[in-house]
Amino acid sequence: MVIATLFISLFVMIVLGFPVAFALAGSALLAIIVYGQVPELVVLHRMVGGIDSFPLLAIPFFVLAGALMNSAGITSRIFDFANAMVGWLRGGLGHVNVSASIMFAGMSGAAVADAGGLGAIEVKAMREKGYDAGFSVGVTAASSTIGPIIPPSLPMIIYGVMAGASIGQLFAAGFIPGLLMAIALMAMVWYYAKKRNYPKDAGFSMTRLTTTFQAAFLSLMTPVIIIIGILFGIFTATEAAIAATAYALFLGTVVYRTLTWKKLVQVSMETIETTSIILMIIAGAAIFSWVLTSQHVTADFTAWMLTVTDSKVAILLLMTLILFVVGCFMETIAAITILTPVLLPIAISLGIDPVHFGVMMVLNLMIGLLTPPVGMVLYVLSRVSNVPFEDCARATIPFLIPLVIVLLLVTFIPELSMWLPTLLYR
Structure with missing residues (x-):
């Protein structure tokens, strides 16, 4: 009855429109009050304990770094360089869209930040070049999901805290799957370009490539600093976030001089708001997960799953389906904090490395960002592109195909995610 x-x-x-954080904490509090198993004060202790974690300090700094990149005009420099690099291909701006997302992924670590910042530039440029709105929004939405897979990644940090896994290893594990996502999406762009006879947007120019690279070079050093620093043990993920923020401030105020006091205050307030929302969700999910654990739901669910079938393939497919369905209805951070203690024991019992499972979970939930009714990326792109939400969702459906293919490859070929962490850490 408690469950x-x-x-x-x-x-x-959730149906009544409560914020996710309040719905999670409220449902847990209601169950505790009704059945009176523990004092209500436990709710506060568990919520505070859920966010009392040093690695979570990386979240506000990575959020701030991504916001600074957007406000300082760094995203436009990245887009120009990507355009010079692959814009000469047929359907060029579609390839530029994906390439720019790879570069921006190493700075923001969040799909919504990619869609809201870089996505606005990409959709505008594609529509001005004559690409239809559906294709522009679809490829932009799909490419934005690369951000949380290629390091740094806010969902990976949260999963690492929940699972007790190495965040450095999780970052390393996401690198190859992120590149596979990009390759798959560029193949889809090529297919559409050939089918619809999209033109080449510009001829290749070494001079233009060199010029735009020089303009974007210091910006492109941001992910290099983060990745090299973490992988070689120069600093932790939290310290890397602080370094990224300091570097973004340096570029915006000293080098490019595009970051004014007004913009800095605006960015700071946006960071405070975003961080507060994330931490509230984590706190609410912490007490929700604790009630699940205290009622032995995780242990019972693990036992049930293993009695349904002893096939590793079948259980992996079942967990993938569960993650996909939950991702359609629940915000990513809440889903990670709730499902990690439920599904991770099953994965471990099957001999799946927690780092590998983390990549599977995050990639699966990223696809959920592209599916209604929640679909946060779709809502953001609908707002910045003035395309109705329903049209955004419809246009994104074909681009789910390459992402699902990559998800299945990563799920059933663990070497794709584990090769780099094993090489660097084990």
Whole structure:
């Protein structure tokens, strides 16, 4: 009855429009009050304990670094360089879209930041060149999901805290899957370009490539600093976030001089708001997960899954389906904090490395960002492109195909995600 109360009240609160954080904490508090198993004060202790973690300090700094990059005009420099690099291909701006997302992924670590910052530039440029709105929004939405896979990654940090896994190894594990996502999406762009006879947007120019590279060079050093620093043990993920923020401030105020006091205050307020939302969700999910664990739901669910079938392939497909469905209805951070203690024991019992499972989980939930009814990336792109939400969702459906293919490859070929962490850390 406790579990029924927990999930029914959660569902009702979400349907009624409660913020996710309040729905999670509220449903847990209701279950505790109704069945009186522990003092209500435990809720506060568990919520505070859920966010009392040193690695979580990386979140506000990575959020701030990404926001500074957007406000300082760094995203436009990255877009110009990507355009010079691959814009000469047929359907060039589609390839530019994906390439720019790879570069920006090493700075923001969040799909919504990619869609809201770089995505606005990409959609505008593609529509001005005559690409239809559906294709422009679809490829922009799909490419934005690369951000949380290629390091740094905010969802990876949260998963690492929940699973007790090395964040450095998680960052390394996401690198190859992120590149595979980019390759798959560029193949899809090529298919559309050939089918619809999209033109080449510009001829290749070594002079232009050199000029734009020089303009974007210091910006492109941001992910290099982060990745090399973490992988070679120069600093932790949290310290890397601080370094990225300091470097973004340096570029915006000293080098490019595009970051004014007004912009800095605006960026700071946006960072405070975003960080508060994330931490509230983590705190709410912490007490929700604790109720699940205290009622032995995780252990019972693991036992049930293993009695349904002893096939590793079948269980992996079932967990993938669960993650996909949850990703359609729940915000990524809440899904990670709730499902990690439920699904990770099953993965470990199957001999799946927690780092590998983390990449699977995050990649799966990123696809959920492109599916209604939640689909945060779709909402952001709908706002910045003035395309109705329903049209954004419809245009994105074909681009789910390459992402699902990569997800299955990563799920069933663990070497794709584990080769680099094993090489560097083990």
